[in-house]
Amino acid sequence: MTAIGEKTVSNKSESTAEVVGVSPKRGIERRGQIITGLCVTLVVVLVVTLIFMVCSRGLATFTKDGIPLGSFFGGTTWNPHQNGADGVPLVGALPMIVGSFSVTLLSCLIALPFALGASIFVVEIAPGFGSKIFRPLTEVLVGIPSVVFGLVGLGIIVPWMRGLVGGTGYGILSASIVLAFMILPTITSLSTDALAAVPNSYRDGSYGLGCTRWQTIVGVVLPSALPGILTAIIMGMSRAFGEALAVQMVIGNAAQMPQGLFTPASTLTSVLTMGMGNEAMGTLPNDVLWALAMVLLIMSLVFILIVHLIGRKGAAKND
Amino acid sequence: MTSAQETAVAGEKNAPNQSMPNADYTATAHKARVQDKVATGILAAIVGVIIVALVAIIVYILASGASKLVDVHFLTAKPEQFKAGGGIGPELFNSFYLLVLTLLISVPISLGAAIFLTQYAPQGRITNIAKTAIETLSSLPSIVVGLFGMLTFVLTLHWGFSILSGALALTMFNIPILVRVIQQALEAVPRDQRDAALALGLTRWEATMHVLVPAAMPAIVTGVVLSAGRVFGEAAALIYTAGQSAPVLSWSAPIWSLSNPLNVFRPAETLAVHIWKINSEGVVPDLSAVSAGTAAVLMVCILAFDIIARVAGRALERKLTAE
Numbered sequence: 082m083t084a085i086g087e088k089t090v091s092n093k094s095e096s097t098a099e100v101v102g103v104s105p106k107r108g109i110e111r112r113g114q115i116i117t118g119l120c121v122t123l124v125v126v127l128v129v130t131l132i133f134m135v136c137s138r139g140l141a142t143f144t145k146d147g148i149p150l151g152s153f154f155g156g157t158t159w160n161p162h163q164n165g166a167d168g169v170p171l172v173g174a175l176p177m178i179v180g181s182f183s184v185t186l187l188s189c190l191i192a193l194p195f196a197l198g199a200s201i202f203v204v205e206i207a208p209g210f211g212s213k214i215f216r217p218l219t220e221v222l223v224g225i226p227s228v229v230f231g232l233v234g235l236g237i238i239v240p241w242m243r244g245l246v247g248g249t250g251y252g253i254l255s256a257s258i259v260l261a262f263m264i265l266p267t268i269t270s271l272s273t274d275a276l277a278a279v280p281n282s283y284r285d286g287s288y289g290l291g292c293t294r295w296q297t298i299v300g301v302v303l304p305s306a307l308p309g310i311l312t313a314i315i316m317g318m319s320r321a322f323g324e325a326l327a328v329q330m331v332i333g334n335a336a337q338m339p340q341g342l343f344t345p346a347s348t349l350t351s352v353l354t355m356g357m358g359n360e361a362m363g364t365l366p367n368d369v370l371w372a373l374a375m376v377l378l379i380m381s382l383v384f385i386l387i388v389h390l391i392g393r394k395g396a397a398k399n400d
Numbered sequence: 401m402t403s404a405q406e407t408a409v410a411g412e413k414n415a416p417n418q419s420m421p422n423a424d425y426t427a428t429a430h431k432a433r434v435q436d437k438v439a440t441g442i443l444a445a446i447v448g449v450i451i452v453a454l455v456a457i458i459v460y461i462l463a464s465g466a467s468k469l470v471d472v473h474f475l476t477a478k479p480e481q482f483k484a485g486g487g488i489g490p491e492l493f494n495s496f497y498l499l500v501l502t503l504l505i506s507v508p509i510s511l512g513a514a515i516f517l518t519q520y521a522p523q524g525r526i527t528n529i530a531k532t533a534i535e536t537l538s539s540l541p542s543i544v545v546g547l548f549g550m551l552t553f554v555l556t557l558h559w560g561f562s563i564l565s566g567a568l569a570l571t572m573f574n575i576p577i578l579v580r581v582i583q584q585a586l587e588a589v590p591r592d593q594r595d596a597a598l599a600l601g602l603t604r605w606e607a608t609m610h611v612l613v614p615a616a617m618p619a620i621v622t623g624v625v626l627s628a629g630r631v632f633g634e635a636a637a638l639i640y641t642a643g644q645s646a647p648v649l650s651w652s653a654p655i656w657s658l659s660n661p662l663n664v665f666r667p668a669e670t671l672a673v674h675i676w677k678i679n680s681e682g683v684v685p686d687l688s689a690v691s692a693g694t695a696a697v698l699m700v701c702i703l704a705f706d707i708i709a710r711v712a713g714r715a716l717e718r719k720l721t722a723e
Contacts, residue, residue: 106603113605114520120512121521121530124575128533131540131548131572138551198446206440215447217710220626222454224702225461226633228675229695233457235679236464236692262457265450291429293436316539323541325636326676350543350636355680357547357640362555374547381539 132378139375142368148172153372159336159352161366172369174349176338178376181348183253183339184328185321188260189268189314195261196268196317197310204276205298211273219266227263231330234259239331246343251333254342259327264317271316275309276302308395312388319384323377325350349373458699465696474693478648479674484686488694490646493661494563494668495632495701498642501567501664502574502631507624509571510578511613517579518586519608538576545572546637554641561667566642573637574627581623585616618720622713629705633698635672643667644677671698 142148148169156173158165165171203211238258243250279302287297303310333345336352353373360367468474477487513530521527549569559565589612597607613620646669653660660666669677675691675698678684 106601110603110605113515113603113608117512117516117520120509121516121526123509124513124537124579125530125533127572128537130552131545132536134551135544135548195446195450198443199450202443202447206443215451218451218454221458221703221706224626224629224633224706225457226635226672226698226702228635228672229461229633229698232675232679232691232695233460236688237460262453293432295436295439296432298439319539323539323543325541325543330676330679350541353543353547354636354639357550358644371547374544377541378544381541381544382536385535385539 135371135378136375138368138371139378140372142172142365142372146170146365146368148369153369154178157338161369170365170369172365172372174369174373174376176336177347177349177352177373180253180332180339180346181322181350181380183346184256184260184332184348185318187253187257187342188264188321189318191257191261192265192268192317193314196265196313197272199269200273200276201298201303204273205294205302216270216273219269222262223266227324227327228330230259230263231327234327234331242343248343249333249345251331251345252341252343253332253339253346256328256332256346256348257342259331260321260324263324263327264321267320268313268317271313272306272310275306275313278309279305308391311391315384315387315391319381322380322384323350325354329354349377353377458703461692461695461699464692465694465699468689468693469696469700471693475697479646479690480684482683482685484684486684486686486690488671488674488690488697490649491669491671491674491694492697493649494642494646495670495672497661498563498566498570498638498668498670499628499632501563502570503624503628505567506571506574506578510575511582511620513575514579514582514586515608515613518583519604519612534576534579537572538580542573542634542636545569546640548572549637549641559665561641561643561645562665563642563668564664566638566668566670567664569637569641570631570634573634574631577627577630578624581627582616582620585619585623586612588619589615615720618713618716621716622709625705625709625712629702629709632705633672633702635670635676638670638673639676642670642673644669644673646674671701 142153143150152165152169153172153174155175156165156171157175158171158173159176160171163171199215203215234255238255239250241250242248242252242255283301283305284297287301292300328348329351332347332351334347334351334355335345336347339346353370356366356370360370462469473485474487475492476489477485478489479491480486513534517527517530521530546569549565549572553559553565553568554561586608593611593615594607597611598604602610645667647658647666649661650659651661655663656665657663658666671694675694678687679691684690
């Protein structure tokens with residue numbers, strides 16, 4: 082920012098605030114400021130309203146319906162229309178929470194070697210190929226809608242799983258493979274940026290000491306880009322955690338504790354997608370769905386927080 | 401990418417070749433060189449696998465729906481619920497109509513927000529709050545945005561499952577993407593252009609509108625069209641806002657009628673929602689053919705957006721630099 086230019090402009094308009102309107106120029110400036118300021122305010126208000134509304138509906142489960150936190154987060158049976166032996170409705174969300182975390186972690190584990198390998202290749206080995214061919218291709222991958230990924234999963238991965246291990250073919254592993262494709266471009270492009278941001282003098286230093294390219298990558302480039310790569314992984318996880326339709330189509334939608342990688346399970350998003358249309362607003366089965374939405378919302382805020390912490394730590398290390 | 405390119409050039413010159421002239425390099429150096437070769441090979445293989453998989457996915461989608469893709473009846477007829485032979489005419493129209501409305505709402509807001517953040521916002525609290533809000537919005541799962549849309553637009557404002565509710569939900573989904581693209585585009589305009597405009601006595605608003613935005617236009621257009629592809633395929637945010645039904649459309653119906661195509665208060669199922677719905681209901685007899693066909697249509701549209709984005713951006717760029 083041009084500190085000097087801006088300061089004079091803004092001071093001037095403040096000190097002579099009473100003559101606003103006399104000078105057409107100042108009126109123009111004011112108008113621009115107000116219009117654009119309103120846009121920003123609108124966005125902020127929308128986000129705050131969203132968080133407030135989802136949380137207030139989600140908290141109704143615990144305040145209005147009096148479900149103990151323990152039986153929501155710790156319970157393993159999900160059947161909101163029935164009461165358990167202790168009289169508390171069966172609203173254990175643990176199966177979905179475990180399901181969501183399993184598909185998230187597993188899809189990251191599958192995607193990471195590919196994403197990291199590809200980004201190393203396009204930054205360190207073939208940058209021309211990276212910017213001309215590989216990046217546009219991964220952008221196409223980003224554009225494929227999640228329902229289409231779900232359909233590809235149904236058409237290829239589910240039958241393949243069925244043939245490989247038997248059973249229905251639906252399950253956590255199928256969902257994770259579909260998700261891995263979806264988060265691959267996210268992790269790849271962010272870690273490509275992280276690797277490209279490593280100063281060339283680092284590489285030159287390493288080459289000057291006689292290291293090979295691979296030694297330079299492993300010993301110098303990857304460690305320096307680590308905060309950026311971690312950020313890329315978290316952003317990928319965040320996308321996987323929140324993905325709804327593709328997962329819902331291939332995971333099998335059985336609201337029970339995951340028995341293994343090959344049996345039907347469910348996630349927070351899949352239960353929300355399936356259930357929200359069937360329950361009347363304000364009833365307990367509806368309220369607990371909003372509680373699931375709140376958990377989803379909070380987790381995505383936690384992912385952002387982690388990204389910020391990594392960023393701050395990285396900045397502190399570089400200082 | 402330039403720094404990366406330099407690196408590779410430097411890397412290729414310095415690393416493997418320099419140890420070559422000394423024929424008596426030790427076993428360690430030999431091992432390191434072999435390791436380097438093997439690693440390069442593995443990395444190339446990884447990239448190869450990704451490209452093959454990606455091309456395979458696209459070919460699979462297009463090939464399974466190819467016969468429907470050229471079937472005029474399928475592209476124009478109304479969908480069937482219980483018998484085979486349904487089309488996707490209303491869905492196709494709804495998808496484009498929702499996209500246009502979404503862009504009409506989200507582009508001006510995002511442009512304004514991006515201008516404020518790059519030109520007016522003092523470094524400090526306001527910018528930080530706004531940046532955090534936009535970041536939060538961008539990382540929210542789209543199903544959560546859709547549920548918020550249902551709560552606010554569909555239920556609280558009593559708009560019902562409607563195009564308007566859907567367009568507003570999509571706007572929330574699209575704003576963070578657009579703000580980021582436009583912000584980057586504005587920041588990429590060389591500083592001197594802005595400084596020169598300010599030195600000539602233009603206000604920041606005039607400098608932005610007459611100098612910065614035109615200069616950034618190619619990048620903005622590319623970004624907007626790319627985001628259009630994302631909006632076009634979005635379904636999770638629409639299931640509970642624009643609804644899952646597609647009334648039969650008729651241009652002769654009055655504007656308040658549910659069958660008037662332009663009525664923003666009618667429910668409107670899009671292509672992406674259609675795929676999801678028929679698959680989760682599973683009652684249409686020709687389910688796999690219809691969903692494959694719809695997916696192929698969706699994919700063709702999105703690939704077209706991708707190509708248009710690049711071509712339009714490049715054409716604008718050429719026009720600007722030629723002048």
